[in-house]
Amino acid sequence: MAEGILGLGTGQSTALNQDLIDKLKAAERRAQVEPLETDLEDIVKEKETFATIDAKVNELLAAIKPFDLFVTSGSNAFEEKSATTSGDSVVFNATDSKNVNTGITTVDVKGLAQKDVYQSDAINGATKDALGDIGTLSIEVDGTTHTFDTSTYATYDELATAINDTTGINASLDQVGDDSYRLVLKSESSGLANALTISGAASQALGYTTDGTTTNATNHTLTAQNMSLEVDGVAYSSAENKITVDGLDITATKEGVSSINVSKDTSLVETQITDFISKYNELVDLVGTEIDSADSAIADKSSLRTMLSQIKEKFFGEYGENSDKSLFNYGFELDKTGKISLDLVAFNKVLSDNPEELKDIFVGTAAKEGFGTQLKATLDEMNFTGGLLDAYEKGIDSREETLEKEKEKSIEKLDDKYSQLANQFAAYTALITQFESSFSGLKMMIQQSTTS
Structure with missing residues (x-):
């Protein structure tokens, strides 16, 4: 006895399922995508x-x-130099040894560059917080005069802050004893060009000057000066304790004589x-x-x-x-x-x-x-750009980019194809199910006719 016509009545609609789609897609992926991944x-x-x-x-x-x-x-390897030194009045350094002369260089430091430093007369604890009006304080540095009206400041700390805000001068109220303070003025930089000239009624009141203009030697604790030294007998003067001679950096640390012996070094x-x-x-x-x-x-x-x-x-x-x-x-x-x-x-x-x-x-x-x-x-x-190694590296990157795009297109194409196939399978399954439902009635009639 026949079980179905063209598969009808045998439940063939279940054969068109996702498992079949996945198997078909996997087989095609092996052929199209995996070679690109490899x-x-x-x-x-x-x-x-x-x-x-x-x-x-x-x-x-x-x-x-x-x-x-x-x-x-x-x-370069043939311009390297070695050096031996004697003395500790200077520190030698050469950032570019090829410009340093060979032979012995002798440095005689006569004096170090200094800042200009003044201290005020002693101020007790009660007074430091009650400045009062002691007149005008004028400080000249590097050609510029800065003037301070003490009546506008309540305390010595406020005056020190105002002085600090100017260019070229540092000021601080330092505690020098249990109940003793001094207003200390310093030039920001060393050298004669940065010397301080202090004047005014407040200058006399604070003890920087004896009559408002004449420097009080007792309170002028450090006098501005340039560094003075001789290099192989040639005199040099500098506002800083460092000069460069023939490619050799020379930093003075104290008075005295030092030397350096530079020789070629091919070791x-x-x-x-x-x-x-x-x-x-x-x-x-x-x-x-x-x-x-x-x-x-x-x-x-x-x-x-x-x-x-x-x-x-x-x-x-x-x-x-x-x-x-x-x-x-x-x-x-x-x-x-x-x-x-x-x-x-x-x-x-x-x-x-x-x-x-x-x-x-x-x-x-x-x-x-x-x-x-x-x-x-x-x-x-x-x-360099366009050079052998640069071109090779860019070539690898270009091939990789091309393969990545081909892989993405192949995957997208497979996804689209089997998405459509899944929709078709769903439609076919519905159609076959309808046919099978209709055929079941016909099958029953046939069976009844053969048994009567």
Whole structure:
């Protein structure tokens, strides 16, 4: 006996369900979306690998900077200087040693720069809070006179605050004993140009002057003066206790004689050059591994080859005033793997006997740039906008952005497609259910007719 016609009566409407839709969508997602996700995962790995290579290039750049003619701060490796000092009357400092003259510099400090300082006569506790009208106080500093009418201030603290608000003068009411205070006036800066001239009835009342104009020597506790010193017999005067002579900062601390002996120091050259070679070999190892590996995440290996080629090209360049010298004349050696080594005995002999010759090879001049100067420029150019490394990094970002957009479009397309399919399944299910309901009556009639 037949169970249904074209599936009617067999409950086939239940087969068009969400589970079926999910299975169909998953199968199509594997074909359209997952390959894009795999490509994006590969790009993440490529970015990590590139970041490691880029970091090594920057380490190499930092290592070659001491041999750059155009070093932006400090000195190149061959301009470093060392110094020994004697005496404690001054402190020596050199922010840019290449401008400091070699040899012995002797400094004789005759006097330190000082501020101008006055103290008032003693004021007791009761009086300090009751200033009263003691006349006008005039204070001249750096060509400007400031005048204070004491009748407008209730206390000495108020007067001190008003004086403090002017330019060039500091004032304070200091407790100097159990019940004793003094109004202290100081020039803000040291030097003769900042000396204070105090006058007026209030000046006489406070004891700064004896007759309103004549300085009271007893209360003039420190007299403004310039620093006075001689550097190799040449006299200098300054409002501050610091001067700069031939690139050497000299800060006076007390009277007396001090000296500094400056000499060239090439002791770091060996360390700096071996560090550079180490950084170069690390980069060769890293890039070589990525180029030779079939599993490397790097998509554009030709760019890495070009980068190494540009760097290696500088090793084989010709340097010196006549462009007839090679690094390999000074202890540099190249092995079959492309790594560099250094014969320190040969290198140090030239460094000891003729450091200027090495400087000419590694640093050079504006007319004949040396190895370090040229390599630093090459590495900089790689990182500049449009340079090899900059272009590679932007290329990775561009590919990643494109894949992300393709992935979003594919997911959106699948969502739309299977959303429509779900609606169609719902409509088909309703239609089949209606057919099955109608067919159940027909089925009953058939069954009754066959049994009678």
